[in-house]
Amino acid sequence: xxxxxxxxxxxxxxxxxxxxxxxxxxxxxxxxxxxxxxxxxxxxxxxxxxxxxxxxxxxxxxxxxxxxxxxxxxxxxxxxxxxxxxxxxxxxxxxxxxxxxxxxxxxxxxxxxxxxxxxxxxxxxxxxxxxxxxxxxxxxxxxxxxxxxxxxxxxxxxxxxxxxxxxxxxxxxxxxxxxxxxxxxxxxxxxxxxxxxxxxxxxxxxxxxxxxxxxxxxxxxxxxxxxxxxxxxxxxxxxxxxxxxxxxxxxxxxxxxxxxxxxxxxxxxxxxxxxxxxxxxxxxxxxxxxxxxxxxx
Amino acid sequence: xxxxxxxxxxxxxxxxxxxxxxxxxxxxxxxxxxxxxxxxxxxxxxxxxxxxxxxxxxxxxxxxxxxxxxxxxxxxxxxxxxxxxxxxxxxxxxxxxxxxxxxxxxxxxxxxxxxxxxxxxxxxxxxxxxxxxxxxxxxxxxxxxxxxxxxxxxxxxxxxxxxxxxxxxxxxxxxxxxxxxxxxxxxxxxxxxxxxxxxxxxxxxxxxxxxxxxxxxxxxxxxxxxxxxxxxxxxxxxxxxxxxxxxxxxxxxxxxxxx
Numbered sequence: 001x002x003x004x005x006x007x008x009x010x011x012x013x014x015x016x017x018x019x020x021x022x023x024x025x026x027x028x029x030x031x032x033x034x035x036x037x038x039x040x041x042x043x044x045x046x047x048x049x050x051x052x053x054x055x056x057x058x059x060x061x062x063x064x065x066x067x068x069x070x071x072x073x074x075x076x077x078x079x080x081x082x083x084x085x086x087x088x089x090x091x092x093x094x095x096x097x098x099x100x101x102x103x104x105x106x107x108x109x110x111x112x113x114x115x116x117x118x119x120x121x122x123x124x125x126x127x128x129x130x131x132x133x134x135x136x137x138x139x140x141x142x143x144x145x146x147x148x149x150x151x152x153x154x155x156x157x158x159x160x161x162x163x164x165x166x167x168x169x170x171x172x173x174x175x176x177x178x179x180x181x182x183x184x185x186x187x188x189x190x191x192x193x194x195x196x197x198x199x200x201x202x203x204x205x206x207x208x209x210x211x212x213x214x215x216x217x218x219x220x221x222x223x224x225x226x227x228x229x230x231x232x233x234x235x236x237x238x239x240x241x242x243x244x245x246x247x248x249x250x251x252x253x254x255x256x257x258x259x260x261x262x263x264x265x266x267x268x269x270x271x272x273x274x275x276x277x278x279x280x281x282x283x284x285x286x287x288x289x290x291x292x293x294x295x296x297x
Numbered sequence: 298x299x300x301x302x303x304x305x306x307x308x309x310x311x312x313x314x315x316x317x318x319x320x321x322x323x324x325x326x327x328x329x330x331x332x333x334x335x336x337x338x339x340x341x342x343x344x345x346x347x348x349x350x351x352x353x354x355x356x357x358x359x360x361x362x363x364x365x366x367x368x369x370x371x372x373x374x375x376x377x378x379x380x381x382x383x384x385x386x387x388x389x390x391x392x393x394x395x396x397x398x399x400x401x402x403x404x405x406x407x408x409x410x411x412x413x414x415x416x417x418x419x420x421x422x423x424x425x426x427x428x429x430x431x432x433x434x435x436x437x438x439x440x441x442x443x444x445x446x447x448x449x450x451x452x453x454x455x456x457x458x459x460x461x462x463x464x465x466x467x468x469x470x471x472x473x474x475x476x477x478x479x480x481x482x483x484x485x486x487x488x489x490x491x492x493x494x495x496x497x498x499x500x501x502x503x504x505x506x507x508x509x510x511x512x513x514x515x516x517x518x519x520x521x522x523x524x525x526x527x528x529x530x531x532x533x534x535x536x537x538x539x540x541x542x543x544x545x546x547x548x549x550x551x552x553x554x555x556x
Contacts, residue, residue, distance in 0.1 A: 231490035
């Protein structure tokens with residue numbers, strides 16, 4: 001079946017986002033299923049340091065151990081939450097992991113042709129938002145609050161099934177618990193990409209402040225995967241300031257249309273609001289500071 | 298929806314996802330969605346989805362699967378007391394997940410066209426030689442024939458305006474604009490890193506010997522040589538065309554973002 005121009009673009013972008021997210025969603029749901037089977041609450045409690053700051057710092061850097069992108073981070077965060085990871089730490093992990101992980105930092109280095117300053121600044125900006133959100137969340141929500149994950153009714157079956165069947169069963173349950181929001185997010189993103197006139201937005205990006213203020217909402221609307229967004233950011237390099245490019249690569253993985261619905265489903269509304277406000281505020285200021293240092297006052 | 302029906306629904310959707318990936322590979326359509334460099338990962342994903350679907354179907358077929366799956370639905374749904382909300386959310390999930398699968402299986406995808414530029418001006422997209430780059434005194438010969446946009450971009454990156462005078466053959470979409478002169482048009486390709494959602498445009502100025510009667514969005518193959526044209530302070534990478542031939546959309550219409 002052949003369809004006319006704009007509808008073809010909408011369908012191709014929509015299907016491509018869904019297809020491209022699948023490996024990363026599977027990575028997340030299987031990581032969650034493995035954690036369910038092999039990580040006990042007692043063991044997690046032994047591993048967690050004492051003190052909120054230590055816990056938040058550990059959670060913010062946990063992406064280096066579990067490199068999941070924004071499609072896969074929610075299932076793993078929920079599972080760790082169900083094992084006793086405090087909600088504020090899970091929130092910091094959700095914010096940081098899509099960027100603060102070796103795969104994404106390597107792809108950023110490739111896109112910017114080995115410019116390690118860009119790579120380091122991207123990591124630092126994301127890490128700063130995660131730590132700030134985590135510490136504020138610790139004040140906003142009770143210490144004992146944690147996330148819950150979908151639980152298949154295993155009971156007698158768990159004793160009967162082998163490890164592989166058990167893991168797959170959990171993965172299927174987790175997959176269908178988030179699939180609705182992944183697909184709806186992909187649809188919204190495809191509609192935005194197809195019908196929002198990006199040409200008009202690019203025309204606003206000539207000033208230091210204007211370029212940052214323009215690219216941040218663009219990143220939220222485009223919702224590009226964290227392993228690919230650096231290549232798109234590089235394409236903006238001739239038009240927008242370095243601070244704006246960093247803001248684009250940072251905010252787009254924290255506040256994005258594609259996973260926004262899933263974030264609302266997973267976290268309490270006030271935590272989602274906290275993430276949006278802190279991320280937009282802090283990244284905006286940091287991006288302007290980068291511009292000031294690089295471009296001068 | 299009974300638990301057993303729901304389990305079969307999940308199995309069907311997972312198997313359909315695997316079938317979609319297999320169909321796109323078999324029909325050569327995967328390149329219209331995702332870069333070929335991710336093919337091994339995408340194929341593995343199809344296999345894993347197929348295995349998940351098969352195991353879910355087997356479990357649904359087991360004697361006690363109905364009771365088991367029903368129990369799971371009750372706990373699983375955030376509704377979550379077996380209420381109408383849970384059933385509705387389950388049905389909505391299956392319907393929404395089915396949508397991209399049905400579209401992917403039914404629609405014959407085409408490459409993004411000029412309308413996907415979202416109103417960006419042609420003059421902002423045209424490739425330029427780097428400012429202040431001195432011409433290479435003796436540009437090395439290309440490592441590979443400059444027979445498409447990708448090798449040309451790699452060569453331009455390597456030698457800059459030392460490429461001027463090199464014979465080229467490039468393929469792309471015709472893009473017209475009032476900002477371009479008589480006999481000029483832009484040749485457009487999109488580069489992708491992962492999938493079409495991260496596509497970014499790359500455009501070359503083409504100078505045709507005569508005003509060609511070619512419609513916008515027509516794929517063409519151009520034979521000519523690299524030149525430079527001054528425009529508003531920029532030196533535009535230009536292909537002076539000797540021959541322009543309308544062609545079918547290439548099997549892989551996208552460039553790798555590495556260019």
